[in-house]
Amino acid sequence: MDKKDIIAKIDNLHIDIKTQAGIIQAVRGVSLDFEAHKTIGLIGESGSGKSMMARTLLGLLPAGGAITSGHIYYNNTPIETYTQRQWRNLRGKEIAMIFQDPMHALNPLMTIGKQLSEAIVISQKVSWKLAKIQALDLLKKVGLEATPERYHSYPHQYSGGMRQRIAIAMALSCKPKLLICDEPTTALDVSTQAQIIELIIKLQKEYGMAILFISHDLSLVSQMADEIAIVYAGRIVEHATTKEIFLQPKHPYTWALLSAIVHFQPKNEVLYTIEGSPPLLINPPKGDLFSYRSEYALDIDFQENPPFFEVSPTHRVASWLQDPRAPSVTMPKLLQKQIQILRSQQEGNFHE
Amino acid sequence: MNNTIPLLSVQNVSLSFKQSRHHQVHALKNISFSIKQGEIFGLVGESGSGKSTMGRAIARLVTPQTGSIKLETRELLCKMTSKERLDSSRDIQMIFQDPMSALNPKWTVMQMLLEPLHIHQGKLPKQEKEDTVFTMMQQVGLDPAFANRYVHEFSGGQRQRISIARALMNRPKLLICDESIAALDLSIQAQIVNLLKSLREQFNLSMIFISHDLSMVHYISDRIGVIYKGDLLEIADADTIYYHPQHDYTKSLLHAIPKITLV
Amino acid sequence: MNVHNIVARLLWSLGVIFIVVSTTFFLLQILPGDPVKLMMGDRVDPVTVEQVREKMGLNKPIIQQYIDFWLKLLRMDFGDSYQLKLPVIDQIQSASVVTLRLAFYSSLIAVIGGLLFGVTAAIFRGRWIDNLLMSIAVFGISTPSFWFALVLQLIFGLWLQWFPISGYQAPGAFVLPAFTLGLRYMSSLARLTRTSMLEVLSSEYLLAAKAKGVGSFRLIWLHAFGNALLPIMTFIGSSLADMMAGAILIEHVFSLPGIGRLTFDSLMSRDLPLLQATVVYLTVISVGIYLIVDFLALFIDPRLRIGGKRNVE
C-alpha cells in the first residue's frame, strides 16, 4: 500500500484483558492503515476482538485491558504509551466514534442540545452560545429539524434511528480525521439502517475523513467500504479490496461468511456452515485458531501461525493454504456458483 | 388426519395494550391467516410491527381482545380448565430470541430437558426419561456428555439448541420461532437454520418463523406474511413476496436490504 | 409524571399515615398497666380514680375514643399529657427543635459524606483509597451507635474535653451526637453509592462521553454522578426516615431532650396522648421525607417528568 495520506496506523498490535476467568488475548497481532477518504470494513463475529481494535485507537480499553506489544501511530507519532491526559486531547478532536446501541450511547439525564454543544465546545474551544448555533446546524446536516424545542428535548424522546443521527452529529462536531463506527446500525431496523448508511456515505464525501466501519454484515459493509479486513480470534485472516473479497475470497473463514449471506442462496440448498463457535481467547493454543473449525486444516496449522501471503498488491491472506507447498483447495461449489452470479451481475452493470 | 383442515387458523385477531391511563396501543388489528400441516410460515416485520405479539398470542402468553385462534379444531382463546391447558400446551411450543434469558441459569441442561417430561409424562421411569433426553440432545447436535453442565457454560448457538431440544421433547405440532437467530453470529445462524429445516422433516413439524430479516425468512419459509403496525399487509408464497411483491411497504423493505455493491 | 400520579402518590402517603397512626392507637390500648393509676400514683382511692377516668373519657368504648381522637387530631389538638398535664403540642414543639437540629446535622454528614466517600472509592476502584474508604464504611455500619457514642464521650468529652458530653445549649453540643447518628448512615450510603457509581462508570454513554473528549472531572460529576444518584434516592429517603427514629438511642446516651427521648419517656410512663403524638409526628416526618425524595427523583430524571412522549421520526 503506497504512502498516501496515512492518518493512523496500527502495527502488529497485541491487547490482553485481565478478567475474573483469566487473561483474554483479545487482539493477537494486527496491522492496519487508515487513509483519508478511505473506508475500511472490519468484519468479524462476536469475541473476534474487532471492537477492541477500534477502542484502542481512542485509548478506551476496558478495565484490565492493556496493549502488551505493537504500536499505534497517529500522524506518525506512536501513541500507545499515551497518558490519559494526552489521550483526552486526541479524543473528540481528531478521532471520533459512534457506538452500536443508540439507546445507551446518550446520557439520559441531559438534553441532546447540551450534549451536542458540549462536544463542540470541547473540540472547537468556542463559547457555549456559539456552540449552540453550530449544534443546530449539525442537527440539520444529519437530517433532523433544527428547532429549539428539539434542542432542549431528552434522548428518551427519540427513536433509535434519530438517536444514532444525534450520535453522528456529535462525532462530526470536531470535523474528525478518523471516524470509528462500531456496528452503528446493528440495533436498527432495515429501513432506518439504510438511511444511516446513506448519511455516513454522504458525510464522508463532504468531510473526507477516514472511516473504520465495524460490522458482522458483509453485504452491508460492501456498500461503503473500499477495503475489507476479515477478523477471526483476534487476528486479521484476510484483507483486500471489497471486490477481491467478494470475487476471489481465499480464506476458508471468508468462504463461510460469504456462504452465510442468505439472500444470495437458492431456497432449498443446505447452507454451507462451519461447526463450533468463535473460541474464548483465554490462553489459546498456538497455531492458527481457525484450523480447529476448518475442514481444510493442515498439520502445520496446529504448530505455527500462518504469515500473510500477498495474493495481489492489495490482497493479503493469513493461511497456510496459500503456501506453495500446501495442497490446492477449492471453495465450496455452492459459493462458486454464487460468485459466478455476482460476477455476471457486475458485468451486466457495466454493459447497461 | 385429513389435510383439508389447516393446522392453525387465525381469524380476525385484534389485541391492544393499555400503555397509560388514556393511551391504547393497537398491537394487532384484525389479523387472519392459516398454516397448513408441515408448512413453515414466515412472519416478517420491523420492530414494533406486532409480529412478536402475534407469536405470543398463538402461544397464549398474551390474550387478544377479539378473534379466534384454532389449532386444528380446538379453539385456543377460550377459558380453559387446567387439564385442557395442559393438553393444548403439548402441541404448541416456542423458542425465543435471547439465548441468555431463555434458559434458567440455576438449572443444568438435564433438569431443563426433564421438565417437559415431568409435566406431561410423569409416569415414565427415570431411566427412560434420561434416555429420551440424551437422544434429543444428539438430534439437536449437542454432546450428551454435557448434560450435567450449567447453562452459562454454553455458547449462544448451543443454548439455542438446548431451547429447541426442550421445545421438541413432547413432539409438538407447531413450533413458534420468535426472532430465534437474531442474537446469534452469522455462521451460527446458518447452523441453527439448517437444524430447524432438518428437524421439520424428522418431527413432521409446522413452524412460524418470526423475524425482521426478510432474506432469512424468504430462505426458510414456504409462505410469508408481511406485517406493519399491527396490519397484515400481504400474504403469499416466499418467492412471490421476495421477487414480485405487491404492497409498497414490502417493496420498501426489500429495497432496504443491503445488496452487495462492488463499485 | 402527570398530575394523576402526583395525586395518587399523595393519597398513598396519607393512607400510610392513617394506617400507622390507627395501628398505634389500638396497639397502645392493649399496653399493660393502667395509665390513670400510674398517673395518679397508687395511694389514691379507687373512687377518685374512676372520676378522673370519667372526666378523661377513658371509659367510653374504644371506637368512640378512636373517633374522638381523630376529630381532635384534625384540629391539631393532641390533648394534655398525663404526667405533666401540659398541652402535648408544646412538648412536641420544644422537643422537635432539638431532634430536627440533630437530624439536620447528622443527615448532612450522612448524605454528603456518604456520596463523597462512595464516588471517590468508585473512581479509585481497587486502589488503596478505595480499600481505606470501604473499610471505614464497613466499620461504620458495624459499630453499635450507642456504644460508639459512649466511646466518643470518653475520648473527646472526658479526656480531651473538646466537646460537651450532654446538654444541647453549649456550643459544639451537637457534634458528637450528630457524628454518631450520621456515621452509620454515611457508611451504608457510601457502600451503595460506590456500587451504583461503578455500574454507571461501565455504561456505554459514559464511554461515548469519554470518546467525545470530556474531561475526567466533568465526566464524573456531570455525566456519571446524576445517573448514579437515581437508584439510591429511595435508600437516602429510607435512611433519613430511619434516622428520625434512630435518634431515640443517641438522645438517650447524650441526654438530649428530643422527640426520641420524649417517645421513650412517654412509653415508660404510659403517657398515651404524648406517645400517640410523637408517633404521629415521626410518621408524618418519615412519609414526608419519602415524598420529598420522590419529588427530587422526579426533578432529576426527565424520563419520569416528561414520560415517553416519542416525537415520531
Added chain:
Amino acid sequence: MLNKFTLVPKAPWPTDQVITQENLYKRAWKLLRKDPIALTSLILIAVLIISALFAPWIAPYDPNEQMLSKPLSQPSPQHWLGTDEFGRDILSRLIFGARISMSVALGSQFIVSIIGFWMGLIAGYMGGKIDRIISFIIQIFASFPYLLFAMALIFVLGPGLLNLFLALGLLSWAGTARVVRAQVMSLKHREFVDASWMMGASHYWIMTKHLFPNVLPSLIVLATMGIPNAIIAEASLSYLGLGVRIPTASWGQMIFAAKPFLQTFPLYSIATGILMMLSVLAFNLLGDRLRDALDPRLSGR
C-alpha cells in the same frame, strides 16, 4: 521430514480451555475458602455460634454468680476481663451474652427471610392489584418508626427472648420483601418463565422451581447482612432496658451497666463494645464476600 502440509481432520478445541464451573454454591465456597477476610469472618462467626451454644461449658464462671468481695476488679488470672459492679465475671457474661445476641439475630432474621421472601415473591410475580396491596403493606412497615415499634411491641408482649424474635422479625421484613419483589419482577419477564408456562407448568411450579433458586443467592446475602443489624437492634433494646430481663447477661444491657464506670473502669464497656463490633463486622464482611461470590455476572460467561 513429515510433510507438514497434509490435510488433517479438525482437532477438537483443547478441553481444558473450556471453563467448567460446577454448582454456583460449590464455586462460591471455593472462592470464599481462598479469601483471607472471608475465612477469618467465617472462623469468628463459628467461634461465636459455638460459644453461644456451649456457653455453660465454656464460660469459666456462672454469669450471675456475684462475688461481692471484689467488684470492678482489674483483669487477673482468674478473671481475664475482670469483674463488674456486682463482682460477676465479665468474660462469662460476655459468652452468655453471645447466646442472647446470636439467638435473637438468627431467629429474627429467619422470620424476616420467610416473610420477606413470600411477600416479595407473590407481589413481584402476581403483579396488578395484589402487588399494589402488598407494596402498600411494605410501605407501611417501612414507615413505622422502627425502634419505637420494637419497644411498643415488647412492651405489649413483655420482655423475653421469643418476644424479641417476633418484634425484630415482624418489623424488619420490609427491606427483604422490597429486594425480592424487584428481583422477581425482573425475572418474571425472562423468557425461561414463559417457556415453562407454555410447557404447562403451574404458577406454583414456576415460583418454587424457577424463581426461588434465582432469588436464593440474594436472600442469603440479605440474611447475612440482616443478622448484624438485628444484633445491634437487640443490643439497643436491651440498652434501653427493654431486652431480656435482668440479670440475664446481654451485651446491650452490659454496656448500659458499664456506663457509670466509663472513666474509672473503661475496660468493662470497651471489651463488650469491641466484641459486639467484631461479631457484627464478621457478618458484614462475610455478607460482602458472599454477594461477590454469588454474583451471577461473575459466573455467567
